Amino acid sequence: MRDVNEALGRIAIDKLSLRVGAGAQAFEAVQDVSLTVAPGEFVCLLGPSGCGKSTLLGALAGHLRPSKGGITVDGVAIDGPHAERGLVFQHHTLFPWRRVIDNVAFGLKMQGVGRSERRRRALELLAMVGLQDFAEHYPAQLSGGMKQRVEIARVLINHPRVMLMDEPFGALDAQTRLMMQQLLLQLWAKIRTTIVFITHDIDEALFLADRILVMSPRPGRIIEEIKVDFARPRDETLVTSEHFTRLKRRCLQLLHPATAELPLERLSPLGAEPARQLQFAI
Numbered sequence: 001m002r003d004v005n006e007a008l009g010r011i012a013i014d015k016l017s018l019r020v021g022a023g024a025q026a027f028e029a030v031q032d033v034s035l036t037v038a039p040g041e042f043v044c045l046l047g048p049s050g051c052g053k054s055t056l057l058g059a060l061a062g063h064l065r066p067s068k069g070g071i072t073v074d075g076v077a078i079d080g081p082h083a084e085r086g087l088v089f090q091h092h093t094l095f096p097w098r099r100v101i102d103n104v105a106f107g108l109k110m111q112g113v114g115r116s117e118r119r120r121r122a123l124e125l126l127a128m129v130g131l132q133d134f135a136e137h138y139p140a141q142l143s144g145g146m147k148q149r150v151e152i153a154r155v156l157i158n159h160p161r162v163m164l165m166d167e168p169f170g171a172l173d174a175q176t177r178l179m180m181q182q183l184l185l186q187l188w189a190k191i192r193t194t195i196v197f198i199t200h201d202i203d204e205a206l207f208l209a210d211r212i213l214v215m216s217p218r219p220g221r222i223i224e225e226i227k228v229d230f231a232r233p234r235d236e237t238l239v240t241s242e243h244f245t246r247l248k249r250r251c252l253q254l255l256h257p258a259t260a261e262l263p264l265e266r267l268s269p270l271g272a273e274p275a276r277q278l279q280f281a282i
């Protein structure tokens with residue numbers, strides 16, 4: 001496990017623009033974005049559908065080259081995908097024909113690590129995500145939340161400097177989602193890798209992040225940075241605090257001005273129905 005004092009995983013994005021599409025259909029999906037993320041920081045990207053969040057994450061992953069500007073991690077320009085920047089998506093990408101333990105150990109296999117060592121390390125990671133008893137199962141035998149736990153273990157086994165998460169809990173039911181958020185915070189408290197996490201869900205962003213970067217509609221730019229200074233460790237009672245409601249109202253003002261004037265009780269705790277409806281409205 002990485003020494004917490006090592007301070008790796010600093011992201012610097014400088015005047016970044018990203019074009020997508022081909023030929024006459026090409027357009028700027030992300031425009032003139034500059035930001036830095038400190039080593040070990042947890043940042044959420046929040047923005048309306050189609051504003052370029054996944055495109056920006058794709059550039060951080062190294063799947064997409066900048067049309068202007070650049071991105072560095074620890075001072076080195078990104079020039080393609082690398083295991084040091086691990087990706088977790090909404091839908092799992094596990095190999096259905098491999099057992100859970102072999103899915104988690106796959107990255108190590110590619111690096112030439114021997115079988116017993118990679119099984120030992122995979123089991124260690126599976127224990128961290130609470131799945132040590134499912135090592136010999138196949139992905140199809142797991143629930144959605146369990147598959148996402150395997151995904152996270154599969155990324156963490158590479159000791160990434162940065163973990164890039166694109167709505168990883170978006171397909172889960174509310175209860176499982178809350179459990180996964182809590183698990184992610186526990187893991188992050190141990191490993192302190194830098195996390196860039198995309199979500200549509202304001203409550204989720206406020207619960208998880210040190211800082212929320214709010215994006216404008218297409219072309220995506222950063223329109224505001226919101227510092228989320230709740231003490232850690234956090235638990236679900238946080239969402240009932242006045243400070244939480246204040247920050248939530250600010251996010252709503254930025255993302256969905258029409259809802260920002262609603263009475264405070266409509267901006268209610270995580271999981272409450274009106275709040276959920278507001279989240280879907282973004």
Ligand SMILES: Nc1ncnc2c1ncn2[C@@H]1O[C@H](COP(=O)(O)OP(=O)(O)OP(=O)(O)O)[C@@H](O)[C@H]1O
Nearest residue numbers: 020021022029048049050051052053054055056218
């Ligand atoms: N390869 C591509 N070719 C053409 N258009 C693309 C491509 N990738 C993304 N786009 C377009 O770029 C814009 C930004 O897409 P992106 O997926 O980054 O948005 P997003 O903010 O992640 O959206 P959502 O929250 O709905 O997932 C959208 O209009 C999308 O249709």
